[in-house]
Amino acid sequence: MLSAVVLHALAALAVASGVLVFVVDSMARATFSLLTSLLCVAGVVIGLGLDYLGVVTVLMMTIEMAVMAVFMIMYMMNPAGLMPMTMVHNTRGSAVLCGLLFVLLVTGVLLIPWPEPRGRPPRDATRELGMSLMGPQMLTMMTLGMALFATIVSGVVLAVRGGRYDRRGDGLDAGREPGPSRGDVGG
Amino acid sequence: MAEATSLWAVVALPPVLVVAAATVAAVDARPGTGGVAGTGREVLRLLVQQRRSTNASDRLLLRGGVILLPMAALLAAAVVPFGFTSVSDLPDGVVWFNAMEALAWAAVWLTGWGPNSALSMIGGYRFLAQGLAYEIPHMLALTTAALGAESLRVGAIVDAQAGLWFALWMPVSFVVYLASALAMAFWGPFDQPVGSDAAGGAGVELSGVDRVLFLGGRRLLLTVAAAVSVPLFLGGGHGPLLPGWAWTLVKTAAVVALLLWVRRRLPVLRMERWTAVSWMVLTPLAIAQALLVALVVLGR
Known part of the structure; x- marks a missing residue:
């Protein structure tokens, strides 16, 4: 019960900070909102019993976002990267595209025949996942x-x-x- | 075998580490600043000091970075066994330590970026460059220790050293680890991110409690990095006569003393020079060491 609450809270936080990436007006804030979102996803992965993958996600995404901060701020539209700037272009078109994609994904989630859980969860879920992938x-x-x-x-x-x-x-x-x-x- | 601990260990860990880091700071204080009492006075002064703020600073990111640095060090310490008991002996403890230490990258960069000040930002970028320099051989050194014990669990790595310490048959990994411990805490020869040539780099605009958290967090990170070298390479709590916790203390103190001595003996190393040495010399050496250990493990 408690773990379900934590998982849902992390999922909600991941989505919320993902949305923030496009709302904030600075490259640095956008980068670190994205990092927050990815860290929440890592938390969800750990909560699903894949602790190795979750911790590796924290490691890789932190380093990746730190390096990304350098490149985003160096090379993006605003040469200085220091001034407030908008994170979105073609607002209407991308909103329509995102909406359609979201509807498609949700339809998929609701319509797909999910398999029933059989047997017990494996002892080393990471290994099983790797083998099945x-x-x-x-x-x-x-x-x-x-x-x-x-x-x-x-x-x-x-x-x-x-x-x-x-x-x-x-x-x-x-x-x-x-x-x-x-x-x-x-x- | 590392045992599970009760809740009190979780509560006790932060104050114990803070005391350890404060001791390190006091021992390492420059002559004339008053040693333990001087360090204590300075901390108290900073704690009651009103914080300066800079024009158009990004306060949220600055505070986030300043708090993240000591947090990362404390979280990393969760997998360090004291004797044979750690707060949490995670099955992927080595990766956990690596991930938490990587959070310091974000922390220092955010602290450098936040105040909207050129020198401070230069410090933040310097740390990222330094991070890219040390991380590859550092990860190889961690991998080699895990490989020697055939486990990512820190407790299992300690168990594997009941006989021979890893430092003795993986000397390259051990030396690489010690160097990267200094680099990750931007300490001694690697203190360019807060270097005096940039007026204090990433920490230049920090005042009051922010300064205590950031510079204290840096010492916490140094202490934790030194403490992790004990279970990974120096046999953890194993040793004759004394109990496990005493050996952990003795060995950690010895590593800290070595790191402080290195700080006094070596000049500051610029991160681009360290990148060259690290990528072209240490990385191949660390890979060769890992290969050697892999062959030994396969042959057992």
Whole structure:
């Protein structure tokens, strides 16, 4: 009973702070409303017995939102990011789209034939969830993850101008020149 | 095996940690500021001081950040066993500690951003840069300790060290952990986020109770980070003769003393230099250490 109340309160808080993201007039507040919303979702996940996933959500979303704060404020519409600004564009169109999507989702929730719970909840729900999501494809997904990560790193290496390989040649054996940013190891 | 605790431990944890952090602060006070009495006087003075406010500050985010820092440290301490008993020996204790310590990123950035002041904001951004620098090898060090015990539960990691301490056969992870403990509390060589070259960085505009919470929270975080190294790498409460809680105290005090000594001996390290060292030197070393431990665990 108590856990049901807590879960519903967290869910309501998650939605409310999600709405705040579009109501507040500062990038910083929008970012941290979103973080609040995601932390509430993490609480709901923990409440459902998936404590590992919940705690990892807290970890990842906190770091992600902190980094996001940097990028949002650096690169968004208002160059300074410091002044009050509106968080929404095309208000009417997006309201219509959101409304339609919400109706679609709610219809889905109400119409779908949910399975009846059978047996007892597993001892390690996280493991069971992972197995049912990935199953025999675990190795494929791990490899895919590494491939994606390698792509990101190579993308950055290719995109950076004035990096080590530009300044010192492909074998890193050309003369030593100071880089555009401080802090290079081995030039 | 870590035992479950009663409610009193939950109530006792915050004051105990605050006393510990205050002791750290008093021991570490600059000469001429009066040691324990001087620190106490300064805290009392700040507590009754009226808070300054800056023009167009974001008070909500500022207060949020200032309160979040000590909160994060206290929540992180929930999984630290005192002897063999912790407030909550969560099945994912290591991840919990990591997540709570990550909340400090948000806390420092918010505190830096809130007052609408340039130097303060620079401090906040510095901490994010520092966070990105230390976090990767730090996570690898935590992973290695969990790998050695084949469990994310802090109690199980302590149990796995009944014989050999992890610090002895995972020295790289231990050193990396200690360095990141300093970095996460922006302390000593990593104090650029509140550096005097930026007039106090993220804390420059703080006054009154805000200042006590923020700078006190930082010392709490340092104390908790030092305390976590004991169950992860130094065998927790295991040791001859003395009971578990005494060993925890002795070992934590030794780690804190080491960190304070490092602060006196090392110059301040800029975060971009630390990023380079951390990503190009420490990360490969930490991965090699994790690989070694994984091979040992597989071979057992």
